[in-house]
Amino acid sequence: MQANPSDVVGRAARFRLGIFLVGPLMALLALAMPAYAEEILRIPYAIDIGTFDPDNGFEVDGISAVNNVYEGLVEYAPGSTQIVGLLAKRWEISNDGLSYTFHLEDGVKFHDGTALTAQAVVGSLERRRDGRLVLSYMLGNVADISAPDDATVVVRLKQPQPSFLDALASAWGPKVISPLALTEHDKSDGATNWLGEHAVGTGPFKLAEFKRGEGYVLERNADYWGKSPYFDKIEIPVVPDIGQQILKLKAGELDVVPTNFPFAQLNHLPAELEVTAAPSMTQYALFIKPGSPLDNPEIRRAVLSAINPSFWVKDVFGPYAELSKSAYQNLMLDPADRIEFPSDIDAAKAAIARLGEVNLVIGLHSAKATYARISDRLIVQLALIGVKATAHVLPPGAAFALKGDPNAPDALLTISSPDAAHPENQARAFFTKDAPLNFYGRSLPEADAIVDVAGTKTDVAERNALYEKAGRLYVESGHLIPLVDVKDVVVHAKGLTDLGQRPAFPPGNIDFATVRWAR
Structure with missing residues (x-):
């Protein structure tokens, strides 16, 4: 069938009119909409960035x-x-x-x-x-x-x-x-x-x-x-x-929320949120002041019985922490002979009764809720054996000025995390005599000499055995008390x-x- 010329002309006119109308409409839409939807991640920092210079600042959050x-x-x-x-x-x-x-x-x-x-x-x-x-x-x-x-x-x-x-x-x-x-x-x-x-x-x-x-x-x-x-x-x-x-x-x-989400709330998150927990080298430990009651081996053993982290780790951290095995983070070094806390509360109570009144002051490195939760448990546990303990948050920066301070707390509750994953970094940061984070300036030459030798070893098993030996000496001397290793917990959409x-x-x-x- 042959088309009617007038119909062809009409259709062509309508087509041109459609193009005329659609063209401006598409241009308006192009102006109103981006070429694609940007993917944006929104993540807060709790602490402001001091400097973006990668050589000149010890940024943590940033x-x-x-x-x-x-x-x-x-x-x-x-x-x-x-x-x-x-x-x-x-x-x-x-x-x-x-x-x-x-x-x-x-x-x-x-x-x-x-x-x-x-x-x-x-x-x-x-x-x-x-x-x-x-x-x-x-x-x-x-x-x-x-x-x-x-x-x-x-x-x-x-x-x-x-x-x-x-x-x-x-x-x-x-x-x-x-x-x-x-x-x-x-x-x-x-x-x-x-x-x-x-x-x-x-x-x-x-x-x-x-x-x-x-x-x-x-x-x-x-x-x-x-x-x-x-x-x-x-x-x-x-x-x-x-x-x-x-x-x-x-x-x-x-x-x-990248960090510091309260552990007590992690089991009650709304359906649109979830947790990613990853291995970490965050170790909570007590560093001990020279001349404190904890220098007495009998008192220290009784205190260790009371504060045994197996009594309270699940209460504070749920499934997101484990007992520390040594003076080094569990991920850094798996010791052949792990630290064991005594757990005989009755024997500890009897020892304190025999030794007389014991009072301890615990300084908290931070006002973050986790420090308070740990110290609350320690105070309760110590009360069970007759030790009177108190805790207070130190002013910002005060933890780095405890050496030689007669009014310093008997113990500092802090996180010992090194700047790298090698045991040398942990020992040289926290334990040896001139370590910058040897908070109370304690000295144990025998252990430091072992660290000196360990730092030259390339065989991992040999080096770890030496670091473990030195770490045990630091712990047994009352240098520090490792408590728990905590996972890196991030809450997110x-x-x-x-x-x-x-x-x-x-x-x-x-x-x-x-x-x-x-x-």
Whole structure:
């Protein structure tokens, strides 16, 4: 059948009219809607970031942001203490243990477009070593850093240090900063002032917004050399109060409460929230003041019977903690001969009655609820054997000024967590005579000498046996009382997965490069 010419003309006119109307409509829709819905992760920090300079601050809450903007040569694999390559794709260690040769990844660029070279790595490592910065100590054993070619970095040590790779993999380990940024912003201060609130690294995210006291924004690095992260943007408001964090999480205004969620509430979460618990090196311990009643071996044994953590660990932490096995975190070292607390309450009570009145003051390193819950249980348990104990929260920073203070508490309840996963880092941080976190300045030369030998050993079994021996001496001398190892517990909206927590990192520091929605 042949078409009517007038019908054809009519249809053509209507088609042109449709195009005329649809075109503007589509343009309006394009203006009203983004090209795609941004994926944004909203996670609060309880403590404001002091500095974004990766060499000059011991950030705790904020280290996840720093480590997603900057990268080092190596890192700990998520959920593990295994060291894997990051900017270094492989490395070799010389037979004498003094030279470390790192081969860099190809095609890496800084956020300002500058190419990563071995010379850039050398410059960053020298800044960390020589800059008299807060974290310069981590490279204190480095004698020389060189770049034989653009893709190779050689680090030579003053003396063998089997824990050196752990220092590089630490949450606070050396990161690589754009040499262009270091040069442009060096005002005779190594660019420390500028880097306090700015950043140019190689990481999967860029620092997009820094508002001190308010919050921070990271944006995905579109030119990242590795696997592209799931989230386009990370929004990090500063919310100091844990109650406010929880309210905002339940209201859908936040996606995560990364740390300090009350353990007592974890069994009563609403259906839209869930818990991710991961291995951690968070160990609660009591450090003992020289000259306190606990220096008496009989009193100490009675006290150990009363405060035996097997009596209270489930009450305080539920399924999220286990008894400490030694002076080292359970994940760091599995001892052949684990610490055993006495548990004869009647014998302890009789000993205290015989020895006379015993009073103990426990200082709490923090006002966080967990410290109070532990100290409350200790006080109740000690009362059962006739020991009168009290506890109080120390002022901020006071725990670091207890040496030689006659008014210091008899014991300090604190978390002993090292800056890396090697036993050397634990011993040198907390136990040896000059350890920066040997809170009361106690000295045990016999144990320190064993640590000196252990620090030279590359055989893991041999080194661990020595560290364990030294650790037992510290405990038996009344240096400290290890209590419990607690998991890294993160509460978040249901469906968030691959949080990338690392045991040697501070709790709550999820990896923005791996976390995603399971959709």
